[in-house]
Amino acid sequence: MTLLECVFLPMKPLSKNIIFALLAVLIISAIFSSYSLRSAKPEEITLAKVVEEVENDIIESIKIEGSEISIKLKDGTDQTTRKEASVSLSETLIDYGLSPEQLRQANIDIKDRSTRSYIMGVILPSLLPLLLLMVIFWFMIRQMQGANSKAMSFGMSNAREFKDSKQKITFKDVAGSKESKEELQEIVEFLKNPKKFADVGAKLPKGVLLMGRPGTGKTLLSRAVAGEAEVPFFHISGSEFVEMFVGVGASRVRDLFAKAKRNAPCIIFIDEIDAVGRQRGAGLGGSHDEREQTLNQILVELDGFETDTNVIVMAATNRPDVLDPALLRPGRFDRRVLIDLPDIKERNEILDVHAKGKPMAEDVNLRNIAQKTPGFSGADLKNLLNEGAILAARENQKEIKMKDLDEAIEKVMLGPERRSKVINEEEKKITAYHEAGHALVSHFLPNADPVHKISIVSRGRALGYTWNMPERDRLLSSSAKFDDDIAVFLAGREAELMIFKDTTTGAQNDLVQASKMARKMVTEYGMSEKIGPLSFNGKDDLVFLGRDIAEAKNYSEKTAQIIDEEVKKILSRGEAAAKELLGKYKNILKKIADQLIKEEIIDRDEFEKIILENIRITN
Numbered sequence: 001m002t003l004l005e006c007v008f009l010p011m012k013p014l015s016k017n018i019i020f021a022l023l024a025v026l027i028i029s030a031i032f033s034s035y036s037l038r039s040a041k042p043e044e045i046t047l048a049k050v051v052e053e054v055e056n057d058i059i060e061s062i063k064i065e066g067s068e069i070s071i072k073l074k075d076g077t078d079q080t081t082r083k084e085a086s087v088s089l090s091e092t093l094i095d096y097g098l099s100p101e102q103l104r105q106a107n108i109d110i111k112d113r114s115t116r117s118y119i120m121g122v123i124l125p126s127l128l129p130l131l132l133l134m135v136i137f138w139f140m141i142r143q144m145q146g147a148n149s150k151a152m153s154f155g156m157s158n159a160r161e162f163k164d165s166k167q168k169i170t171f172k173d174v175a176g177s178k179e180s181k182e183e184l185q186e187i188v189e190f191l192k193n194p195k196k197f198a199d200v201g202a203k204l205p206k207g208v209l210l211m212g213r214p215g216t217g218k219t220l221l222s223r224a225v226a227g228e229a230e231v232p233f234f235h236i237s238g239s240e241f242v243e244m245f246v247g248v249g250a251s252r253v254r255d256l257f258a259k260a261k262r263n264a265p266c267i268i269f270i271d272e273i274d275a276v277g278r279q280r281g282a283g284l285g286g287s288h289d290e291r292e293q294t295l296n297q298i299l300v301e302l303d304g305f306e307t308d309t310n311v312i313v314m315a316a317t318n319r320p321d322v323l324d325p326a327l328l329r330p331g332r333f334d335r336r337v338l339i340d341l342p343d344i345k346e347r348n349e350i351l352d353v354h355a356k357g358k359p360m361a362e363d364v365n366l367r368n369i370a371q372k373t374p375g376f377s378g379a380d381l382k383n384l385l386n387e388g389a390i391l392a393a394r395e396n397q398k399e400i401k402m403k404d405l406d407e408a409i410e411k412v413m414l415g416p417e418r419r420s421k422v423i424n425e426e427e428k429k430i431t432a433y434h435e436a437g438h439a440l441v442s443h444f445l446p447n448a449d450p451v452h453k454i455s456i457v458s459r460g461r462a463l464g465y466t467w468n469m470p471e472r473d474r475l476l477s478s479s480a481k482f483d484d485d486i487a488v489f490l491a492g493r494e495a496e497l498m499i500f501k502d503t504t505t506g507a508q509n510d511l512v513q514a515s516k517m518a519r520k521m522v523t524e525y526g527m528s529e530k531i532g533p534l535s536f537n538g539k540d541d542l543v544f545l546g547r548d549i550a551e552a553k554n555y556s557e558k559t560a561q562i563i564d565e566e567v568k569k570i571l572s573r574g575e576a577a578a579k580e581l582l583g584k585y586k587n588i589l590k591k592i593a594d595q596l597i598k599e600e601i602i603d604r605d606e607f608e609k610i611i612l613e614n615i616r617i618t619n
């Protein structure tokens with residue numbers, strides 16, 4: 001929560017209160033005025049007349065309210081008169097010449113409500129505004145206290161505690177990641193049975209760092225540890241430590257650890273720890289004091305644990321490379337668990353987990369979906385199934401069909417289809433040749449991935465796309481594979497150039513990808529002859545690392561020049577390979593493009609059929 005919220009939000013009910021107060025004033029004054037209107041009706045008489053009426057004995061009753069006197073005659077007439085509020089009626093009447101005996105004899109029913117009505121009629125109306133003011137002040141003070149107490153609690157960690165077992169997450173809910181689960185099982189056992197470990201003198205790590213790409217299930221896994229161990233789980237995100245106020249982060253850390261110690265055994269989970277745990281004394285501009293203090297405090301707390309405190313600190317990050325080395329030192333986050341992107345088997349398991357509760361049609365084959373989704377994270381797969389379900393519901397189906405899931409894969413990868421996007425004939429033709437170029441070259445290069453689908457239906461930002469899919473998950477890439485991939489990237493532009501003698505902006509993304517790949521080959525993977533087996537670490541990574549940009553280039557100008565030359569050489573090589581293949585199979589390129597213009601989408605079988613048919617003719 002930010003300061004702004006704290007000041008402005010609580011004021012909202014106050015303005016409502018003012019409206020209420022105003023309403024109350026309006027209503028009360030309305031009542032008063034109608035009251036006085038009613039009492040204004042009776043005939044107004046003098047006190048002398050009252051004396052006369054007493055003497056004539058025609059009065060039924062007299063009501064006194066402060067200075068107001070209402071008289072009811074025996075014949076039913078209402079009259080009013082006034083007297084001094086401080087003097088009683090009998091005294092007044094006697095002053096007017098009535099004898100006390102006469103007054104007694106008159107047997108008048110005098111209802112003197114003077115004291116009560118004096119308060120009602122005189123004091124209350126004058127006090128009312130004061131009372132209202134007091135109420136308003138009271139509200140204001142209360143609001144301010146509210147805001148104040150929030151200001152005071154800024155220093156407190158707002159870690160959320162997950163204790164209730166209703167929505168308990170256990171290792172069963174985490175599909176795949178077998179190794180990570182095994183490593184964490186140790187932590188679970190320690191939390192459940194610390195004595196067993198203490199007896200043999202084993203010290204368990206205080207800190208466990210989960211590392212993995214976004215969506216690979218780090219947060220999920222840490223919650224599963226808490227669920228398995230059945231201990232309190234304090235969850236806070238790294239960015240929550242650092243807010244507008246300087247000094248808040250450190251005191252929040254202190255508070256969080258104090259809270260945890262009180263609840264031991266328990267787990268503290270700091271999500272996205274890179275938000276506070278970046279290398280100190282580094283970064284682009286800005287003051288990092290606050291973050292550094294927070295980090296220092298975390299380090300202090302980690303060190304300050306006594307050995308018998310059963311508090312385990314877990315943290316997650318997708319950028320372990322930017323973390324301050326001090327965090328990773330033994331005795332701190334020394335246990336590191338790497339969570340990889342799921343392989344095909346794990347993807348299948350994750351799909352199985354999330355397919356629960358979603359009715360699937362007979363034709364659905366989750367193994368096949370797993371096959372088609374290399375590089376998808378757990379979160380992507382969950383999203384995929386959800387998109388599939390949405391598509392099925394939109395078509396009013398009772399079950400999710402395979403075609404929905406196939407569509408969902410592309411939607412997750414490239415964004416939604418935009419059939420309505422108007423493409424003119426010329427653009428359609430260019431896109432068709434461009435995509436046909438990618439597809440054709442990837443088919444004929446031995447190391448490129450086979451074509452799965454070609455489409456010129458625009459989707460997300462892309463006007464068209466060629467979907468190549470590896471036969472199996474790949475862990476290592478060879479330099480020959482990179483060369484072929486670069487040729488495939490450049491083939492779209494080459495095809496445009498060959499057919500239309502011109503290039504378009506449509507090839508921009510291809511060029512970016514190809515250049516990036518070529519540069520990595522040279523500077524990171526040692527795949528160029530001239531540079532040799534040297535790795536410079538990419539420039540981007542260094543900026544991320546938080547070091548100064550100026551420092552990023554750790555090679556001389558001369559080397560930089562050689563790198564540029566080598567990158568260019570690789571790209572030209574790819575360009576030449578693409579050009580050669582496109583020239584050789586120009587007739588097939590035309591066939592594919594024509595088919596695309598006609599049908600907009602070509603799948604793998606159809607694509608291979610076109611190639612087989614036309615190759616026979618060429619030979």
Ligand code: ADP
Binds near residue numbers: 174216380
């Ligand atoms: P991270 O914290 O690594 O970015 P999360 O733990 O928040 O990722 O994962 C996001 C979602 O993806 C989870 O809520 C879960 O539904 C799903 N998910 C990720 N990995 C798995 C897995 N191995 N098994 C089941 N679901 C997973």
Ligand code: MG
Binds near residue numbers: 218219271316
């Ligand atoms: Mg997370």
Ligand code: ZN
Binds near residue numbers: 434492506510
């Ligand atoms: Zn392209």
